[in-house]
Amino acid sequence: MGFETIELQTEGGIATITLNRPKALNALNLAMVRELGQAVHQVRDDPTVRVVVITGAGDKAFAAGADITEFKGMSPVDAWIFTQQMQRVYLEIERLPKPVVAAVNGYALGGGCELMMACDIVYASDRAKVGQPEINLGIIAGAGGTQRLSRLIGKQRAKELLMTGDMIGAQEAWNLGLLNKVVPADQLMPEVKRLAEKLVAKGAVALRAVKAAVEEGYDIDLERGIGNEGKLFALCFATEDKIEGVNAFLEKRPPNFKGR
Ligand code: DAK
Numbered sequence: 001m002g003f004e005t006i007e008l009q010t011e012g013g014i015a016t017i018t019l020n021r022p023k024a025l026n027a028l029n030l031a032m033v034r035e036l037g038q039a040v041h042q043v044r045d046d047p048t049v050r051v052v053v054i055t056g057a058g059d060k061a062f063a064a065g066a067d068i069t070e071f072k073g074m075s076p077v078d079a080w081i082f083t084q085q086m087q088r089v090y091l092e093i094e095r096l097p098k099p100v101v102a103a104v105n106g107y108a109l110g111g112g113c114e115l116m117m118a119c120d121i122v123y124a125s126d127r128a129k130v131g132q133p134e135i136n137l138g139i140i141a142g143a144g145g146t147q148r149l150s151r152l153i154g155k156q157r158a159k160e161l162l163m164t165g166d167m168i169g170a171q172e173a174w175n176l177g178l179l180n181k182v183v184p185a186d187q188l189m190p191e192v193k194r195l196a197e198k199l200v201a202k203g204a205v206a207l208r209a210v211k212a213a214v215e216e217g218y219d220i221d222l223e224r225g226i227g228n229e230g231k232l233f234a235l236c237f238a239t240e241d242k243i244e245g246v247n248a249f250l251e252k253r254p255p256n257f258k259g260r
Helices: 030-045 074-096 109-116 133-137 145-153 157-165 170-176 187-201 204-218 224-234 240-250
Strands: 006-011 014-019 050-057 061-063 100-104 107-109 122-124 130-131 179-182
Touching: 006 030, 014 187, 030 074, 030 170, 030 187, 050 061, 050 187, 061 100, 100 109, 100 187, 107 109, 109 130, 109 145, 109 240, 122 170, 122 187, 130 170, 133 157, 145 157, 145 240, 170 179, 179 187, 204 240
Parallel strands: 014 050, 050 100, 061 107, 100 122, 107 130, 122 179
Antiparallel strands: 006 014
């Protein structure tokens, strides 16, 4: 499928979605949100895709937020429809049954920060800056920011970022627990590639089960979450990958998982 605002490339089981409006710092306009949704469906349904990477074109931005030029003249009903589209795409990323890695190569602001937080693992360049500056536009985060940020870093720290609109650097974001790893800018994509290749080599069913157990369990009580984990654990015992993984360990060789 041809896209205008994003690029999608697949190689060696790794699909890379690049937000591609570098002149506007990859601001997420309506077309980009729609195409991102289409790309997410495409990688979800493509059995050759094992891991998804999301990044931004150029060296300045992952995404500097929703496209502010589209807010002018946007009615409350338009805003409601837009926010539902964005929230749905981000939820689909969060629920995608494959690992999704964000490679944050610069500004991740507003809707860009919200996209980053919907990914499973976040690696960032030491030049990255993150924040939820919507308050400076007289609005609030509308694509899950108030919810995911407070779950990730706690209510008080989230409220400070959401109320001040301040941008923070990569190191501070890592200290807060928003990023998995900070690397020099020129090392970001090689590091992300290494991580993605490591994930490609794991059993796809077990990866899917990890993600389901964490995501489904996150907002429910511990006892039900553990119960769900137990069922997914048992399900893994029905796979060829479990037989291969155990045999490989006992035979002192690397496993060759098939995702079955
Ligand atoms: N939208 C549109 N254009 C943007 C943009 C954005 N978010 N961010 C940057 N640009 C454009 C700039 O206008 C400029 O365009 P030209 O003047 O060259 O035509 C170009 O990108 C380069 O930007 P700058 O010249 O400003 O670059 P600087 O290095 O000087 O500054 C900056 C970089 C990131 C600090 C600055 O561009 C900036 O403050 N940008 C705005 C960041 C921001 O406020 N982001 C939050 C957007 S609001 C919702 C769903 C979601 C959301 C809300 C509601 N519902 C649907 C209701 C989410 C909201 C947001 O994300």
